[in-house]
Amino acid sequence: MADPASTDLPLIRLRDISRVYGMGEAEVRALDGINLDIEKGEFVAIMGPSGSGKSTAMNVLGCLDVPTSGQYHFNGVEVAHLTQDQRALLRRHYLGFIFQGYNLLPRTSALQNVELPLIYKGLGRAERHAAATEALAKVGLAHRASHDPSELSGGQQQRVAIARALAGNPQVILADEPTGNLDTKLSAEIMEVLQKLNEEDGLTIIMVTHEADMAEFAHRLIWMVDGRIERDGRTSRAA
């Protein structure tokens, strides 16, 4: 990975990114020439009707998927042509994921779930334990460390998932509808946690949501339609 200081590019730069599924008649342009810069420390919400390409954009940003064409610079490194294993390394060291369905490992304690990315980072047992405990404390779940996901409420599970994303000490957190399964009150709690991480720790957060209330927690709102960015502006909170 290149040294971030060696470049004056933004943290994330997408240039003319397209993602096309299928061929010929059945061709679907999930992303159609996206241009986007995200600076370090931003809190970006992506919204749009279903099928507008939000999820595909998240997958490309999260290096889970590769664009069909265009350039994606992450930290000054061209990502679009990396191999699967190279992208895995990038995710391991720079990205944290939060999913709508929490995606915690069942029958595995909260602490072990949070430790999971640290195992792949090659941390020793003691370091892992310390980092995971700290991450759990940050989301206010230190006292639930030994609980299984099944023993936790939805909001708590999502907070464990946030702790897991945090534990690896990433530069960017990608949240795909993090409050989709939660009621308004719990949703607000989760958003407050994310907001705090953004404001206090300077974490860059990119979030897909379909709830305008949640998008209001971000500073910048990107509105997508048919695989294109239709609007890109500041939220009322930022203003």
Place this chain on the structure above:
Amino acid sequence: MLWETVKLAVQAIFRNALRSFLTVLGIVIGVGAVIAMVTVGQGSTEQVTADVEKLGTNMLMVMPGQDAMEGGPVGTAVQLFSIRMNDLLEEELGVIEVSAPLSMGRARVVFGNENRRTDMVGTDNRYFSAAQWEVERGRLFDVTELQSGKPVCVIGETVRKDLFGTSDPIGEEIRIQTLSCEVIGLLKSKGASTFGSDQDDFVIMPIRTFQRRIAGNTDVSLFIVSVRDGVDTERAKTEIEAVMRDLRRIGRGEEDDFTVMDMKQLATMLSGITGILTGLLSAVAAVSLLVGGIGIMNIMLVSVTERTREIGIRLAIGAQAWQVLLQFLVEAIILSLFGGLIGIVVGLGMGLLGANMLSIPFRPDPQIVLLAFAFSAAVGVVFGFFPARRAARLNPIDALRRE
């Protein structure tokens, strides 16, 4: 990382303890069967050898009729032996230490309320030294008993146990058909023979007593010959054959109407059969190892499907393909090693049980145990690889979307 992977695999296995156990059952049975087979096989081979030693490697049996194994006319009237023929043979040949004539039959022996059908042997004291019997209690026959055919007998341990239980048999009268017969001696137990029959299940009486009172004829069924120390049994066999042809007036070109059987030959043949049998049964058992491996592959494929989402999570948070592959491969290997370990314990247990039941020595072979262990690891690698590769090749996006 590897240690983490191993720990993870063990956790995953115990999370589905029952399924894991059922999965490895094939390996357990395969490994267990191979080890039990080989253990029992080696024990019985050793037993055969030991039995031959006990029997005396210098013992020969001379029987009327042709060697059944070589074929020849069946059912032809065969001239039986006589006591005189035995004595002449013994006298003639310097290589013979002792030769005993045996007349045999089966009869029911009765004492009080107890009775047992057993082998009846009529012979003289030479038999005890030729067949290496020792007296446990009482005595052997005396000269008058032998010459006048008195109703006395020496019994084997099995007969004693059955008829007398805890009481002392010496001096008691047992009834054999119409004959009332005094027990004068008890033989030291030899246990089961190489052939699996109980050697202690018989009653011995003077040959004249047997012929007159039990059989009603003067037939002699066979001679038990013990060859002098240091004399090659092959040579003794040839000499006996020559003398027997002479005694039985068999002309040149005519076939023998008797058979001389060498115990050593018999034993070699027998342990050969044991070896073949062990090999065959082990091969069958090895097939079940293969089946066990397929079982593991099957369950690992199920496991990969079930845990698609977990694989997606791992890939998303930065696991590389080889790490996922390793995880599932290690899981398959540990699973089959577990099976192997249980199989080894079960196999040794069965071997011990079998050895006890067949009264043969328990001879576990560390090489086979090691081999079985290595083989079960290999089963894990071979049959775990395909499911593991399938897991590693999953696309994280699809994997995460899967319910």
